[in-house]
Amino acid sequence: MEKINCQGCGIPIQTTEADQAGYTPESALDRDTVLCQRCFRLKHYNDIQDVSMSDDDFLEMVSQIRDKEGLVVHLIDIFDAEGTIIKSLPRIIGDKPVILVGNKMDLLPKSTNRRKLTQWLRSEAKKAGITVKDVYLISSVKGHGLSDLTEAIDRWRNQQDVYIVGTTNVGKSTFINKLIEQTTGTENVITTSYFPGTTLGFIEIPLDDASAFIDTPGIVNKKQMAHYVSENDLKVITPKKEIKPRVYQLNSQQTLFIGGLARLDFLKGERQSFICYFANELAIHRTKLQKADDLFREHQGELLSPPDEDTLRILPEMDDHSFRLDSEKNDIVFPGLGWVTVPGSNLTVSAHSPKGVRVSVRNSFT
Ligand code: GDP
Numbered sequence: 124m125e126k127i128n129c130q131g132c133g134i135p136i137q138t139t140e141a142d143q144a145g146y147t148p149e150s151a152l153d154r155d156t157v158l159c160q161r162c163f164r165l166k167h168y169n170d171i172q173d174v175s176m177s178d179d180d181f182l183e184m185v186s187q188i189r190d191k192e193g194l195v196v197h198l199i200d201i202f203d204a205e206g207t208i209i210k211s212l213p214r215i216i217g218d219k220p221v222i223l224v225g226n227k228m229d230l231l232p233k234s235t236n237r238r239k240l241t242q243w244l245r246s247e248a249k250k251a252g253i254t255v256k257d258v259y260l261i262s263s264v265k266g267h268g269l270s271d272l273t274e275a276i277d278r279w280r281n282q283q284d285v286y287i288v289g290t291t292n293v294g295k296s297t298f299i300n301k302l303i304e305q306t307t308g309t310e311n312v313i314t315t316s317y318f319p320g321t322t323l324g325f326i327e328i329p330l331d332d333a334s335a336f337i338d339t340p341g342i343v344n345k346k347q348m349a350h351y352v353s354e355n356d357l358k359v360i361t362p363k364k365e366i367k368p369r370v371y372q373l374n375s376q377q378t379l380f381i382g383g384l385a386r387l388d389f390l391k392g393e394r395q396s397f398i399c400y401f402a403n404e405l406a407i408h409r410t411k412l413q414k415a416d417d418l419f420r421e422h423q424g425e426l427l428s429p430p431d432e433d434t435l436r437i438l439p440e441m442d443d444h445s446f447r448l449d450s451e452k453n454d455i456v457f458p459g460l461g462w463v464t465v466p467g468s469n470l471t472v473s474a475h476s477p478k479g480v481r482v483s484v485r486n487s488f489t
Pocket residue numbers: 172173226227228229230261262263264265289290291292293294295296297298341362363364
């Protein structure tokens with residue numbers, strides 16, 4: 124195929140992978156103006172769709188804008204902050220100011236302490252070397268928090284462009300579509316002249332005569348659980364509604380299985396409650412630690428599901444890490460699945476998760 128670039132965003136056009144940047148169906152190549160599907164939808168339906176790109180490709184692509192001025196809005200999924208904070212962000216964007224936005228707040232229980240959550244997000248960002256100007260908690264689906272956020276964006280952007288970045292599945296398209304509704308409501312929102320001759324793959328949504336929202340392709344983070352499960356299982360593990368905490372009283376030497384995708388062994392300590400925050404549809408099983416290995420070997424994919432058959436083919440083997448919990452009230456976080464809050468102290472647990480999706484511990488914000 125001769126090399127063609129999208130006349131909306133400049134990305135090289137390809138006709139084979141529908142969820143990747145630059146895709147357009149072959150039949151659309153005959154049109155006078157060739158647009159990638161993402162630009163086409165935006166132009167004709169005012170509807171943006173996310174496409175993905177590897178971290179390295181992304182890095183190369185955005186290096187062209189590192190030195191431009193502007194504000195970065197980094198959208199993450201509050202339910203999978205570890206998996207969706209982009210660790211390479213400082214390398215990618217240089218020293219532009221950043222607003223960190225935790226999306227999908229509607230999934231967290233009402234008891235969530237927003238101040239603690241915000242603090243924790245700030246510190247996670249800092250660990251990744253990202254200095255954030257502000258943290259906002261929103262729900263794109265419900266529209267919660269959007270007006271405060273757009274006000275903040277307007278304050279911080281200083282009449283410059285606003286780059287929206289995030290990994291795939293954080294809700295970037297839902298968010299931007301809401302912004303489009305609010306800010307433009309007009310047709311033909313993509314401009315073609317902004318980065319002439321470059322191959323960026325960025326879509327622009329004009330804010331005023333001189334500046335725009337710039338939507339970037341979603342970065343793929345290979346450490347996200349989402350990459351190791353089938354589409355069906357992803358539906359099961361992704362919460363759709365507010366999470367109902369499930370409480371288990373455990374003695375030491377007992378184990379909780381989260382489906383067959385993760386496991387928490389209570390090794391040492393006084394009897395405690397273990398409060399589980401996972402999608403309401405995801406089954407949790409309690410068993411004796413002594414029996415846990417056998418149960419897992421014999422019943423992963425059946426009684427302990429997900430994984431389904433498709434997931435079992437791609438799921439890495441389990442890896443375990445022990446944690447000693449000394450302070451009051453910790454969350455043991457299984458990235459992409461959820462977490463278990465343990466209110467007590469002086470205990471030892473061992474957490475098992477697929478290799479590459481590493482479990483961590485944080486101070487609880489619930
Ligand atoms: P993108 O890949 O980052 O563009 O993400 P999408 O906008 O396609 O959203 C990914 C999934 O998350 C979809 O199933 C959305 O319905 C869902 N989603 C997006 N925003 C929210 C939100 O605020 N709350 C909840 N519960 N789900 C959301």
